[in-house]
Amino acid sequence: MRIGTFVLAAQFPGQGPGEALHRAVRSTEAAEESGLDSVWLAEHHFVPYGVCPSATTLAALLLGRTRRIRVGTAVSVLPNHHPVALAEQAALLHLTSGGRFSLGVGRGGPWVDLEVFGGGLDAYENGFPEALDLVLAWLREPRVAGRGERFGFREVAVVPRADELLVDQADAGPGAG
Structure with missing residues (x-):
């Protein structure tokens, strides 16, 4: 069994956002x-309930401050991000952390951040x-095109590729390093 914790950068009365973070x-x-296995980070906007507007940015900091624990987003609000930009960030964190990053996405709520x-x-x-679908394609395919109602763009190369971590480890072979 794996055990993780939810980390909410909550700002309590009398505290500033820096203290919460x-x-x-x-x-x-x-x-x-x-010895916990993972931490999961929330994204919130415009409320002191959670003062982390970018779970991926906070994840990058935490991955740099830790060595073993997995860090994930719970959630990155997908309608607030361009899916390719979010997938690129996820691939970057996955590669630079040795595979310790997990991307969790959700649609959020019908709140003011969707308007903003x-x-x-x-x-x-x-x-x-x-x-x-675009995030998943970006994380799985070597080239992706946007052919939907909201996201339309020509086929482009996926850089960096999230699966390069696995290729690099396989190429290293036993005793490499």
Whole structure:
């Protein structure tokens, strides 16, 4: 069995956002020291309930501060991001962490962030499947084209490829290093 913890950068009354974020970092370091397998980070916008607007950015910091524990997003709100940009970030974190990053996505809620980031209610209600398909294609295929209603673009090379980590490990062979 694997055991993980949810780390919410919650800002309590009388605290600033810096203190909330530092507590999230310390909680992750403590989780690794305690032997937990993973931490999961939330993305929130415009509310003190959670002062982390980018779970992937915080994940990058935490992956750099830890050596063993897996770090994942719970969730990155897909309608607030371009799916290719989010998939590129996920591939980068996966490769640079030795495979310790997990991308969790969700559609969020019909809140003000969907208005602010331009996705709107349509992205929440109808756009999630197309965006998710594009993220999955980006993480699995060598070339991807956007052929949907919201995301249309010519075929491009996927760089960096998330599966390059596995290729690099296989090429290294026994005793490499």
